[in-house]
Amino acid sequence: MLKSHSCGELGKKHAGQKVTLAGWVHRRRDHGGMAFIDLRDSSGIVQVVFNPQISPEAYQVAGSLRHEYVIQVEGEVVSRPKGTENPKLATGKIEVMAQKATVLNPSETPPFYINEDVEVEESLCLKNRYLYLRRPRMRDNIILRHKVVKFIRDFLDAKGFIEVETPILIKSTPEGARDYLVPSRLNPGKFYALPQSPQQLKQLLMVAGLEKYFQIAKCFRDEDLRADRQPEFTQLDLEVSFVEEEDILQLMEEVFTSLVETVKPEMRLIKPFPRFSYKEAVERYGTDKPDVRFSLELKDITDIAAQTDFAVFRSAINNHGKVKGICLPGCAHYSRHQLNELTNLARGHGAEGLITLAFPPDSYQLSAVSSDKVKSAAARHLTQAQLENIAAKFEAKSGDLLLIVADKAGIVNKALDALRCEMARRLNLADANLLAFTFVVDFPLLEWSEATNRWEPMHHPFTALREEDTPLLDSEPARVQARHYDVVCNGCELGSGSIRIHNRQLQEKIFQLLGYSKEEIEERFGHFLRALEYGAPPHGGIAIGLDRLVMLLAKEQTIREVIAFPKNQNAVDLMFDTPSYVDKNQLDELNLKLKHETLRSE
RNA sequence: GGCCCCGUGGUGUAGCGGUUUUAACAUGCCACCCUGUCACGGUGGAGAUCAGGGGUUCGAAUCCCCUCGGGGUCGCCA
Numbered sequence: 001m002l003k004s005h006s007c008g009e010l011g012k013k014h015a016g017q018k019v020t021l022a023g024w025v026h027r028r029r030d031h032g033g034m035a036f037i038d039l040r041d042s043s044g045i046v047q048v049v050f051n052p053q054i055s056p057e058a059y060q061v062a063g064s065l066r067h068e069y070v071i072q073v074e075g076e077v078v079s080r081p082k083g084t085e086n087p088k089l090a091t092g093k094i095e096v097m098a099q100k101a102t103v104l105n106p107s108e109t110p111p112f113y114i115n116e117d118v119e120v121e122e123s124l125c126l127k128n129r130y131l132y133l134r135r136p137r138m139r140d141n142i143i144l145r146h147k148v149v150k151f152i153r154d155f156l157d158a159k160g161f162i163e164v165e166t167p168i169l170i171k172s173t174p175e176g177a178r179d180y181l182v183p184s185r186l187n188p189g190k191f192y193a194l195p196q197s198p199q200q201l202k203q204l205l206m207v208a209g210l211e212k213y214f215q216i217a218k219c220f221r222d223e224d225l226r227a228d229r230q231p232e233f234t235q236l237d238l239e240v241s242f243v244e245e246e247d248i249l250q251l252m253e254e255v256f257t258s259l260v261e262t263v264k265p266e267m268r269l270i271k272p273f274p275r276f277s278y279k280e281a282v283e284r285y286g287t288d289k290p291d292v293r294f295s296l297e298l299k300d301i302t303d304i305a306a307q308t309d310f311a312v313f314r315s316a317i318n319n320h321g322k323v324k325g326i327c328l329p330g331c332a333h334y335s336r337h338q339l340n341e342l343t344n345l346a347r348g349h350g351a352e353g354l355i356t357l358a359f360p361p362d363s364y365q366l367s368a369v370s371s372d373k374v375k376s377a378a379a380r381h382l383t384q385a386q387l388e389n390i391a392a393k394f395e396a397k398s399g400d401l402l403l404i405v406a407d408k409a410g411i412v413n414k415a416l417d418a419l420r421c422e423m424a425r426r427l428n429l430a431d432a433n434l435l436a437f438t439f440v441v442d443f444p445l446l447e448w449s450e451a452t453n454r455w456e457p458m459h460h461p462f463t464a465l466r467e468e469d470t471p472l473l474d475s476e477p478a479r480v481q482a483r484h485y486d487v488v489c490n491g492c493e494l495g496s497g498s499i500r501i502h503n504r505q506l507q508e509k510i511f512q513l514l515g516y517s518k519e520e521i522e523e524r525f526g527h528f529l530r531a532l533e534y535g536a537p538p539h540g541g542i543a544i545g546l547d548r549l550v551m552l553l554a555k556e557q558t559i560r561e562v563i564a565f566p567k568n569q570n571a572v573d574l575m576f577d578t579p580s581y582v583d584k585n586q587l588d589e590l591n592l593k594l595k596h597e598t599l600r601s602e
Numbered sequence: 603g604g605c606c607c608c609g610u611g612g613u614g615u616a617g618c619g620g621u622u623u624u625a626a627c628a629u630g631c632c633a634c635c636c637u638g639u640c641a642c643g644g645u646g647g648a649g650a651u652c653a654g655g656g657g658u659u660c661g662a663a664u665c666c667c668c669u670c671g672g673g674g675u676c677g678c679c680a
Contacts, residue, residue: 031643032636047640067630084638092640109631112613116629116641120613123672176680196680223679348605348676418675460680514680558673569673 002072002104008044010091014077019096021046022072022104024134025065026115035062038115039073039096042139046091048073050098061101068107068114068134074100122560126574129565141562145550147263149216152236155255161212161238166201168194168218173524176460178222180231188591194220197543199460200528202239203500206539207531214238216546227558228492228548231571236495236549239541245483248497248542249273249439252487256437264553269435277442286324286417288443291491293436294429296420298324298413304389305406310381312355316406324412325355325404326420327394328427332358332375332401342403345422351405351415359391361399378404421491430490435552437489445469445482446513454515459484461510463498464540470506473513487544489552497542504532 003022010019023041030036035050050062058073065071075098086092112120114134125132132138153163172179172193179193195201197219205213217237225231240247253273260267274292281288284297305313305323313323334342334356343354357376372379374387382390394402403419405412424430445465446455455477457463464483465473472480483499501507507529511521521529547559560566567573587593 027640029639029642030636031639034637034639036639036642038640049638051637053637081638084640086640089640109612113630116613118614118629121609121672124613126672173680177678199680221679224677226679227674229679344606350676414676457680462680 003041006043007039007041007046008090010046010077010094010096012079012093015079015094017077018074018099019077020072020074021048021096023070024107025067025069025071028062028065028067030063035059037062037065037071037073039071040115040134040136044090045136047086047089047095048075048098048101049095050101054097055099055101058098058101061103062098064103066107066109068110069103070105070107072102072104073098123568123574126560126566126568129575133564138561141550141554141556142564144263144554145546145562148259148546148550148553151259151262152214152216152255155258156212156214156238159212159251161214162210163215164205164210164213166195166198166205166215166217170195170201171524180220180222183590183592185590196221197235198237199462199543202237202541203462203536203539204528204531206239206241206500206502207534207536209241209537211241211537212238213240213541217543225567225569225571227560228545228551230547230559230563230566232567233559234546236544236546237541238543239539241537241539243499243538243540245441245485245499245540248540249485252439252495252542252544253437256435256487260435260553264435267433267435267553268431269437273437273439275439275441278440278444279442281440282413286413286415286420287491288440288486289488289491289493290438290440291421291424291430291436292438293431293434293490294424296326296328296424296429298326298416298420299393300324301390301393301404304386304393308378308381308383308386310378312353312378313381313406316408319408321407322409322412323404323406324416325357325394325402326416326423327396328401328403328423329397330361330399331423331427332361332399334358334401342419342422345418346403346405346415349415349418350411351407354415354419355402355404355406357390357402357404359396359398359400359402376402432555435489437487437494440486440488441484443482443484443486444478445480445484446477448478452515455513457510457514458482459496459498461514462500462507464501464506473509477513483540485542487542489549492548492552493545494548494552495542495544497540499538499540502532502536502538504529507532 002020004020005014007021007023021039021041023039026038026040026045028035028037033052037048037050038045039048050059052059073096075096077094078097080093080095110131111128112124112131114131117135117137133142169182169192172181172191177196179196182192182194184190184192198215198217202213215237217235218232219235220232222231223229257269257271260269276290278288281290283300284290286298300322302317302323306317308314316323339356346354355376355378357374357378360373360375390402396402403416405415443458445458445463447458449456459482466481466483469480484496485498486496487494501510508521511525547562550562551559554562556562565573565575572579
């Protein structure tokens with residue numbers, strides 16, 4: 001080894017020891033007659049002192065050092081002179097008096113700061129990923145990720161779970177997300193697909209009798225990217241035989257609770273995790289992934305609105321829509337500009353517009369609210385009693401601002417969800433140290449898709465349904481309840497799971513209901529259906545988005561900050577500059593031909 | 603595919619029709635000075651076709667259009 005110790009591990013107990021360190025020049029302070037170098041390695045930072053009276057040679061080297069030079073330093077660990085300790089540095093009680101210094105490798109001046117956590121255009125960070133990863137914040141994120149994965153492995157191992165790897169080259173099943181395809185050289189014209197998740201494989205492991213499976217699994221989906229979506233991402237995938245919903249939820253609550261207490265003890269959770277039915281979540285928060293760190297709950301005033309002669313309300317209600325809103329405390333003073341911004345946000349989510357209702361900030365009794373005092377385009381269409389009822393419904397106080405959307409229920413909820421989250425951000429209502437894990441349960445099994453004109457699974461087609469709902473499959477599929485659950489944290493969908501179908505007849509029936517012909521079912525799922533015929537145990541499981549989990553623990557805004565080498569919004573790796581064109585030879589071998597030959601002309 | 607935001611020395615920002623724009627500030631870079639700093643300090647210096655192209659105007663970093671690049675989001679994500 002070129003080093004005897006790591007920078008970050010040094011402390012009082014090393015005082016008097018001779019050490020050899022190796023790392024990067026994080027910062028330098030050259031005083032002319034004496035120089036200080038903050039030396040950084042993966043463990044942390046320590047101050048190295050170059051004093052010409054101790055070593056003129058080392059001092060000479062110090063003068064030539066620049067940011068990010070890789071150096072080796074031999075010296076003695078000493079307690080810092082009184083008054084020069086640095087409490088901001090973990091190693092601030094000591095320093096290393098350099099006796100010898102060697103430049104192992106010089107460095108170009110980096111294209112952005114590594115020793116300061118200032119935001120840099122993200123494409124630069126992605127292009128120079130190895131430099132961005134040197135930043136202490138990113139190093140901490142990567143280490144946190146390691147700790148999370150290690151904790152999960154240890155935790156599940158102790159519970160008797162077996163980690164099993166499943167293939168990356170599997171069969172394409174074109175429903176759901178788009179597949180990444182891999183051509184087969186040995187089987188011309190045929191393709192593998194990369195797994196969108198190991199769903200079928202883990203169920204087959206249950207049929208195989210493994211009983212408790214988990215995997216830190218890479219998953220691939222060829223869909224558009226978002227702050228919390230990458231084309232390849234990692235799931236904590238697990239499956240257990242002979243379980244019911246409650247077993248999985250309890251297991252998850254235990255994993256997350258002890259995980260947070262172990263790796264992020266300064267963060268808090270709500271225990272036990274609150275639970276919402278899908279219906280309740282949508283009614284109260286407008287979404288099935290509510291952020292419950294703050295209230296700003298949606299209130300339904302459809303019944304009051306129905307009694308008014310306000311055209312906006314009436315037309316929404318006549319179209320079987322809803323009138324709902326949220327109450328923003330102390331926002332009655334919002335300017336026209338601010339209200340316009342909020343209106344645009346609502347429009348961006350499909351709403352025709354936004355009705356705002358400001359209760360003036362002077363003190364008065366809610367029971368005496370009158371339409372001439374309230375600032376709103378709707379005010380003159382509302383009677384005194386209606387205004388009071390609305391105020392009462394929102395528990396509004398003077399100085400509050402109501403944001404109301406009247407439209408189809410889906411649009412109302414979507415727009416108000418967006419407004420609620422935006423306003424929580426502006427009003428800083430969410431406790432940054434709180435991880436509000438929640439379970440959302442009682443999902444419908446199926447959703448009618450206007451686009452494809454058929455039933456589609458809310459979760460996936462392997463989800464079991466409540467036994468008593470089985471007859472509804474034929475009569476009223478919309479009312480069938482799934483044995484499906486979601487884990488949500490701070491408004492982020494962390495994971496989804498369900499009890500699965502383990503009976504061939506039922507599984508076939510679901511496929512038929514989803515619109516597959518007998519032939520399609522056999523071609524795509526025959527292998528799976530046959531497995532269910534050989535004593536498949538009742539089983540269920542869940543898959544947790546690991547990138548999102550680490551993102552929340554690291555308090556980052558995107559999963560790219562917790563992935564070592566992520567792709568940009570166009571799914572391009574800017575460091576490798578890939579995807580990229582390949583040689584014609586490679587295509588020939590794979591029996592492939594580009595449809596537009598010009599594409600390859602680079 | 604739609605909508606929104608962004609692009610100014612290496613980096614981060616200011617400037618948002620003409621005025622102290624000869625494009626500013628901070629930091630980084632280079633040189634010199636400095637023996638207890640820790641975001642060290644001081645002096646001096648170099649560094650920008652204001653993303654690219656077109657247009658409006660007497661005059662454009664600034665207004666308009668297009669293109670490119672980046673981000674957010676809707677659709678999409680069984």
